[in-house]
Amino acid sequence: MPNGTTAPPLFIQGLTVKYGSFVAVxxxxxxxxxxEIYGLLGPNGAGKTSxxxxxxxxxxxxxxxxxVFGKPISDEIAVKSMIxxxxxxxxxxxxxxxxxxxxxVASIRRLNADTVNTRLEKLVSxxxxxxxxxxxxxxxxxxxxxxxxxxxxxxxxxxxxxLDEPLIGLDAFSSKILKELLIFHxxxxxxxxxxxHIMEVxxxxxxxxxxxxxxxxxxxxxxxxxxxxxxxxxxxLEEIFLKVTEQEAGVQEIVKALEA
Amino acid sequence: MNNSELWQLSKxxxxxxxxxxxxxxxxxxxxxxxxxxxxxxxxxxxxxxEFNVVLNKVMMxxxxxxxxxxxxxxxxxxxxxRELAAVCSVSTLLISILFIIVFMGIQVTTSFVxxxxxxxxxxxxxxxxxxxxxLTMCFIRIFDIPLIAAVLIIPVAYGLxxxxxxxxxxxxxxxxxxxxxxxxxxxxxxxxFYNKAVRGGGxxxxxxxxxxxxxxxxxVPMFLMYMIxxxxxxxxxxxxxxxxxxxxxxxxxxxxxxxxxxSLATFQTYNPNITILSIASSLIYFVLAVYSSKWLMxxxxxxxxxxxxxGARVIAGKVFIKIEEPWLGIVKKDLRIASRSPxxxxxxxxxxxxxxxxxxxxxxxxxxxxxxxxxxxxxxIPFSLLIFPAISLLMILIxxxxxxxxxxxxxxxxxxxxxxxxxxIIAKILLTSIIYFISxxxxxxxxxxxxxxxxxxxxxxxxxLTLSAIASIIIETIFxxxxxxxxxxxxxxxxxxxYYVLVAILxxxxxxxxxxVYGMIVLFTQSxxxxxxxxxxxxxxxxxIALLLLTKxx
Numbered sequence: 001m002p003n004g005t006t007a008p009p010l011f012i013q014g015l016t017v018k019y020g021s022f023v024a025v026x027x028x029x030x031x032x033x034x035x036e037i038y039g040l041l042g043p044n045g046a047g048k049t050s051x052x053x054x055x056x057x058x059x060x061x062x063x064x065x066x067x068v069f070g071k072p073i074s075d076e077i078a079v080k081s082m083i084x085x086x087x088x089x090x091x092x093x094x095x096x097x098x099x100x101x102x103x104x105v106a107s108i109r110r111l112n113a114d115t116v117n118t119r120l121e122k123l124v125s126x127x128x129x130x131x132x133x134x135x136x137x138x139x140x141x142x143x144x145x146x147x148x149x150x151x152x153x154x155x156x157x158x159x160x161x162x163l164d165e166p167l168i169g170l171d172a173f174s175s176k177i178l179k180e181l182l183i184f185h186x187x188x189x190x191x192x193x194x195x196x197h198i199m200e201v202x203x204x205x206x207x208x209x210x211x212x213x214x215x216x217x218x219x220x221x222x223x224x225x226x227x228x229x230x231x232x233x234x235x236x237l238e239e240i241f242l243k244v245t246e247q248e249a250g251v252q253e254i255v256k257a258l259e260a
Numbered sequence: 261m262n263n264s265e266l267w268q269l270s271k272x273x274x275x276x277x278x279x280x281x282x283x284x285x286x287x288x289x290x291x292x293x294x295x296x297x298x299x300x301x302x303x304x305x306x307x308x309x310e311f312n313v314v315l316n317k318v319m320m321x322x323x324x325x326x327x328x329x330x331x332x333x334x335x336x337x338x339x340x341x342r343e344l345a346a347v348c349s350v351s352t353l354l355i356s357i358l359f360i361i362v363f364m365g366i367q368v369t370t371s372f373v374x375x376x377x378x379x380x381x382x383x384x385x386x387x388x389x390x391x392x393x394x395l396t397m398c399f400i401r402i403f404d405i406p407l408i409a410a411v412l413i414i415p416v417a418y419g420l421x422x423x424x425x426x427x428x429x430x431x432x433x434x435x436x437x438x439x440x441x442x443x444x445x446x447x448x449x450x451x452x453f454y455n456k457a458v459r460g461g462g463x464x465x466x467x468x469x470x471x472x473x474x475x476x477x478x479x480v481p482m483f484l485m486y487m488i489x490x491x492x493x494x495x496x497x498x499x500x501x502x503x504x505x506x507x508x509x510x511x512x513x514x515x516x517x518x519x520x521x522x523s524l525a526t527f528q529t530y531n532p533n534i535t536i537l538s539i540a541s542s543l544i545y546f547v548l549a550v551y552s553s554k555w556l557m558x559x560x561x562x563x564x565x566x567x568x569x570x571g572a573r574v575i576a577g578k579v580f581i582k583i584e585e586p587w588l589g590i591v592k593k594d595l596r597i598a599s600r601s602p603x604x605x606x607x608x609x610x611x612x613x614x615x616x617x618x619x620x621x622x623x624x625x626x627x628x629x630x631x632x633x634x635x636x637x638x639x640x641i642p643f644s645l646l647i648f649p650a651i652s653l654l655m656i657l658i659x660x661x662x663x664x665x666x667x668x669x670x671x672x673x674x675x676x677x678x679x680x681x682x683x684x685i686i687a688k689i690l691l692t693s694i695i696y697f698i699s700x701x702x703x704x705x706x707x708x709x710x711x712x713x714x715x716x717x718x719x720x721x722x723x724x725l726t727l728s729a730i731a732s733i734i735i736e737t738i739f740x741x742x743x744x745x746x747x748x749x750x751x752x753x754x755x756x757x758x759y760y761v762l763v764a765i766l767x768x769x770x771x772x773x774x775x776x777v778y779g780m781i782v783l784f785t786q787s788x789x790x791x792x793x794x795x796x797x798x799x800x801x802x803x804x805i806a807l808l809l810l811t812k813x814x
Contacts, residue, residue, distance in 0.1 A: 056675065056676045057675065057676070058671075058672065058675045058676070076678070077678045077679075077680060078678075079678075080676060080677060080678035080679075081678040083676065085673070085676035087672045087673055087676075089672065090673070091670050091672050091673065092670050092673055093593070093597060093670045094670075095596070095597050095600035095601065096593070096596055096597065099577075099579075099581060100592075100593070100596055102581050103581045103582055103583065103584075103589065103592070104589050104590075104592070104593045105677065106581055106583050106589075107583050107584045107585065107586055107588065107589025107590075107592075108586050108589055108590075108677045108678065108679050108683075109677065109678060110583075110586065111583060112583075113581075113582070113583045116581065116583065117579075117580055117581060120579055120580075120581060121579050124579045125579075130579060133577070133579055134577060136600075149673065152673070162676075
């Protein structure tokens with residue numbers, strides 16, 4: 001059992017999430033260690049977002065244990081203070097401007113004005129948000145909204161970053177910046193867990209990956225470890241993914257049917 | 261595609277616009293449920309929204325009918341001669357219709373202007389002309405029932421009251437001109453609001469002031485409507501005195517020129533100069549209405565072609581944020597959101613307007629009340645003085661659930677913030693209390709002007725009642741945040757409005773309790789002193805309990 005300073009950034013054991021009778025996440029367990037970028041992969045509706053939302057406290061688990069740096073998620077304030085989160089569907093307060101939204105977030109997090117403004121200056125420049133800083137969020141493009149959410153998640157230098165499909169909607173430049181930031185964050189001993197559909201990104205970025213299918217963890221480890229698991233010496237993560245989620249044969253059939 | 265098919269299609273687009281208008285504060289706050297439940301929930305919200313919109317329109321139509329009946333048949337204008345009564349009644353009704361339609365447009369026209377449903381329409385195989393036609397039909401659908409009601413009811417009521425077909429036809433013409441003006445003002449306000457206040461409205465002080473200014477313009481018609489309706493007799497007297505002292509002053513002015521024209525068509529007995537002036541100015545108003553309708557059509561077509569939907573970029577200032585205490589951060593955020601939403605803004609401002617209206621009523625009740633020579637027994641003065649502030653609190657008690665439901669805006673993100681429930685509750689209590697104090701202060705100021713001899717007594721009694729008022733705000737906020745917030749979370753204030761009203765009524769009893777106890781003690785003991793003591797004791801107990809409950813919130 002994790003505890004104290006040696007506790008991992010994220011410890012999940014036997015997590016089950018149910019929506020009525022529908023089991024979205026079925027008894028999954030994994031750990032994210034300091035300095036790790038952990039990729040959560042899976043087809044649509046596999047249970048990735050439900051898992052991430054449960055860590056944040058947006059969804060109540062049916063059973064299981066989740067701890068962030070040794071603190072149970074029931075210790076909401078302590079846990080949320082250590083986390084930076086970017087949701088899959090970025091619904092921010094549309095009528096506010098990024099400045100007003102970030103003021104609200106920083107006030108709730110009780111951040112130090114000098115420190116946060118110095119950091120904010122760097123983040124806003126890095127993500128090229130400066131010119132949109134006083135434009136209502138409603139008028140921003142999807143990518144720029146995503147950037148606002150990312151800046152809000154990084155503003156307080158969280159120890160654990162939880163990102164749900166963070167690269168969707170980002171331009172190539174911002175995507176590269178974010179990836180570099182994640183690597184830098186992990187190199188300093190921070191931890192990252194993120195869900196993605198982009199296998200190339202997961203392959204290049206993640207220290208370890210977990211593959212969820214129909215709510216169950218069907219494969220977990222490094223990409224090399226997973227290759228051994230599926231007995232493929234050279235397969236890409238995409239091929240490994242299709243194999244462990246038993247979708248490989250289906251893809252061929254569907255493509256043939258469409259071509260016909 | 262023919263017009264009838266487009267009319268049918270416009271119904272679907274209209275439904276979407278209406279849905280967006282009340283669901284614009286879409287939640288991320290749909291709490292975790294199975295996909296099936298989410299579908300049901302949204303379906304139920306959509307149905308509720310649609311029902312509320314139809315209900316509002318029908319109520320407006322009834323109001324127009326009632327107003328016409330009241331103005332033409334109640335005898336309220338009997339103090340002036342029939343010719344002048346016709347001028348006054350038609351003018352009053354025309355200006356009321358103008359205000360009603362502008363007020364009705366508050367929310368839906370903004371959504372109409374900012375709507376992106378045309379983005380989807382343009383992708384489908386429609387010509388641009390068809391898209392514009394669909395949008396025009398949608399716009400008509402926003403106001404359909406009240407527009408038709410005004411066109412049918414007012415001329416018929418006038419015809420029946422004054423027995424003149426030509427007069428009724430002139431009234432019909434005047435109503436149509438007024439409706440065009442109202443629709444034009446509605447869309448002009450919505451465009452201005454969207455362009456200057458929402459799309460371009462950053463966080464600068466000027467931006468905030470601009471938004472409040474636009475909001476005030478929107479809310480004021482509602483207030484003026486009451487004033488016109490409540491003071492029809494005074495208006496008639498005022499018109500009479502103006503007509504006698506400066507006979508030609510009113511004839512060229514809208515809506516009086518149209519009123520004079522209706523009266524002229526009915527009685528044919530007017531001063532030739534007034535006749536010429538009113539006919540000439542009415543023709544000018546007609547031409548103005550024709551131009552307004554052309555402008556209106558152009559704007560609607562512009563919206564159809566997406567000229568307003570494109571995002572504007574505001575020149576950004578220095579990247580610097582101000583950090584407040586969490587509770588103040590919430591209050592500022594709530595005020596910012598409310599300043600950009602006509603529906604939320606009207607909920608914040610309505611208690612203050614209602615207080616002004618109630619103070620006028622209180623003032624007329626207390627006209628004969630003198631502390632020394634009162635027609636009301638001295639023991640009952642506290643009750644008479646406090647009943648109106650207590651009633652004005654009913655509107656304020658709708659605020660805590662409304663403000664708490666704002667917390668569900670973007671909950672899918674804000675739910676990840678380390679925000680204590682107690683901080684949220686305190687912020688909402690503070691904001692509601694600020695509105696209460698502004699209302700109270702307004703009432704005190706009006707009493708100071710209208711019934712200054714009662715000012716000291718009123719301040720003391722109202723001060724005692726304030727303890728109960730704050731107690732009910734505190735207890736209600738705690739209750740709603742714990743018990744009801746999940747029910748109130750899906751959608752916004754228009755979703756199951758009944759909860760807001762029921763909650764307000766329930767906690768209204770807390771405010772009324774000291775008055776009820778006072779009334780009973782005075783009734784049984786005939787002692788005003790004991791009554792006053794009970795008033796103070798009950799209010800203090802309520803306030804203490806509320807504070808105790810607040811300290812227990814985590």
